[in-house]
Amino acid sequence: MKVYLIGAGPGDPGLLTIKGRDVLSEADVIVYDYLANSEFLNYAKPGAEIIYVGKKGGDHTLSQEGINKLIVDKAKEGKVVARLKGGDPYMFGRGGEEAEELLDAGVSFEEIPGITSAIAGPAYAGIPLTHRDYASSVAFITGHENPDKPDSSHNWDALAKGTSTLVFFMGMKNLPHISEQLIKHGMDPNTPAALVHWGTTTKHRSMASTIEKLPIDGPAQGFTSPSLIVVGGVVNLRERLNWYEQLPLLGKSVVVTRAREQASGMAAQLRKLGANVIQFPTIKINPLPDYSEVHAAIRKLDEYEWLIFTSVNGVKHFWLQMAELGLDTRALGKVKVAAIGPATADILREKGIEPDFIPEKYVAEGVVKGLLERGMNGSKVLLPRAMEAREVLPEELRKAGATVDILPVYETVPAGEAKDAVMELLEKDELHCVTFGSSSTVDNFFALVSPDVVKTHKANLKLASIGPITAKTLESYGFTPDIQPEDYTIPALVEELKKNL
Numbered sequence: 001m002k003v004y005l006i007g008a009g010p011g012d013p014g015l016l017t018i019k020g021r022d023v024l025s026e027a028d029v030i031v032y033d034y035l036a037n038s039e040f041l042n043y044a045k046p047g048a049e050i051i052y053v054g055k056k057g058g059d060h061t062l063s064q065e066g067i068n069k070l071i072v073d074k075a076k077e078g079k080v081v082a083r084l085k086g087g088d089p090y091m092f093g094r095g096g097e098e099a100e101e102l103l104d105a106g107v108s109f110e111e112i113p114g115i116t117s118a119i120a121g122p123a124y125a126g127i128p129l130t131h132r133d134y135a136s137s138v139a140f141i142t143g144h145e146n147p148d149k150p151d152s153s154h155n156w157d158a159l160a161k162g163t164s165t166l167v168f169f170m171g172m173k174n175l176p177h178i179s180e181q182l183i184k185h186g187m188d189p190n191t192p193a194a195l196v197h198w199g200t201t202t203k204h205r206s207m208a209s210t211i212e213k214l215p216i217d218g219p220a221q222g223f224t225s226p227s228l229i230v231v232g233g234v235v236n237l238r239e240r241l242n243w244y245e246q247l248p249l250l251g252k253s254v255v256v257t258r259a260r261e262q263a264s265g266m267a268a269q270l271r272k273l274g275a276n277v278i279q280f281p282t283i284k285i286n287p288l289p290d291y292s293e294v295h296a297a298i299r300k301l302d303e304y305e306w307l308i309f310t311s312v313n314g315v316k317h318f319w320l321q322m323a324e325l326g327l328d329t330r331a332l333g334k335v336k337v338a339a340i341g342p343a344t345a346d347i348l349r350e351k352g353i354e355p356d357f358i359p360e361k362y363v364a365e366g367v368v369k370g371l372l373e374r375g376m377n378g379s380k381v382l383l384p385r386a387m388e389a390r391e392v393l394p395e396e397l398r399k400a401g402a403t404v405d406i407l408p409v410y411e412t413v414p415a416g417e418a419k420d421a422v423m424e425l426l427e428k429d430e431l432h433c434v435t436f437g438s439s440s441t442v443d444n445f446f447a448l449v450s451p452d453v454v455k456t457h458k459a460n461l462k463l464a465s466i467g468p469i470t471a472k473t474l475e476s477y478g479f480t481p482d483i484q485p486e487d488y489t490i491p492a493l494v495e496e497l498k499k500n501l
Helices: 018-024 038-043 064-076 095-104 117-124 156-162 175-184 214-220 233-241 260-272 292-299 312-324 342-350 364-373 392-399 419-427 439-448 451-456 468-475 490-500
Strands: 002-007 029-032 049-052 080-085 109-112 138-142 165-169 192-197 205-210 227-231 253-256 276-279 283-286 306-309 336-339 380-386 403-414 433-436 462-465
Touching: 002 018, 002 064, 002 095, 018 038, 018 080, 018 109, 029 038, 029 064, 064 080, 064 095, 095 109, 117 165, 117 192, 117 227, 156 175, 175 214, 175 227, 192 214, 192 233, 205 214, 205 233, 227 233, 253 260, 260 276, 260 490, 276 419, 283 439, 292 312, 292 403, 306 312, 306 364, 312 342, 312 380, 312 403, 336 342, 336 364, 364 392, 380 392, 392 403, 403 439, 419 451, 433 439, 433 468, 433 490, 439 468, 462 468, 462 490
Parallel strands: 002 080, 002 109, 029 049, 029 080, 138 165, 253 276, 253 433, 306 336, 306 380, 380 403, 433 462
Antiparallel strands: 165 227, 192 205, 192 227, 283 403
């Protein structure tokens, strides 16, 4: 039995340490709090027990004593427990108290440091805490101290005069008191000061003022908790070094409706641009219950002239079944291979296949046009695809004289993860875009979210379609796409989002 106290970092999921990620993937139990990014739970192994014990604005799911007892009890069951805490466990995170409780209970532990928001938040706002021209010392201070108690635990005189940079945690409620005490004890009222709200997350924003005016300017600009207070000359560098707030999609909430197996690449591209990505897979990719027909088709591949793939999933599942039969790419022999678009072509190249044909337009109609130009009369075609898909391609090839065998290699079923998160953003008018990568994602999205609800909030919401076929499906629900790329690819769609959100 063992407990790991893991610092989850300040909010940007990329700032979790590699060691923290590895422990999360091995833990039997994960106990996490409000400030730990829920994306980290994707690292959990199948079957891991996940327990939320967050504390938000005085609303405590579980008291600190209850949390201590929980992690002790789970460890004593012989389980490996990952206690995931926002920031760094030992930086105003009560990690030391939890560690002492574990030792007193005879439970071994390990602390895995995290990047504290006190460093990362200002850094993303363009405020280095030290700088040769401005600061050679830093103090980290809790701003949660009760201003009504007779004796402060802070040495305000030392803070006001003896440290170059001050960083206050949890101080928004007491900001007027903090400002008053610093000025009272000798700090120049014009000393630069800043607020960093939800530092490093997609809700990140910052502002600069002076220590005298900050209690007025901050609330006037809508700054609330959680916000760090940074005081000192280094704040002067914010205007020049503020890189994160220049990201084009920072603060924009974008829904990705693709199946989870396909969504990660698009989600990663959007996050790099600062977007708050809500993965809302409206379809789920499932294997078939029986692959006997697929195996039979693979065994007679040499009878086909063309093998046409219309999706990345088609390639993946077809190759999985070849592997089941102990075969590899060599089994294709002289069969020509077509890919409907660049993503499908890329995964074929990973398998050692350079496609014989990729259409100029990445839709079924484009494939048909290009293949007909190559002469399909009398050709025998194998089409590995989803159980249910558009019939344009096989119908048009048959009209041209080809024999087409449709070979289902996977099936798509409706999914609805993250519906509550999407609905909450819609109701708050904080959802900026929903992206659709296929007609099936449109149908399944509106099966989960009423078109009438979307229309109610359409003034603040844009709908993005990957191409004309998907756009037609959107039109059947009463919507015209606001965003659609000329090239029907995910990178092109992301580029259009960058320009139009």
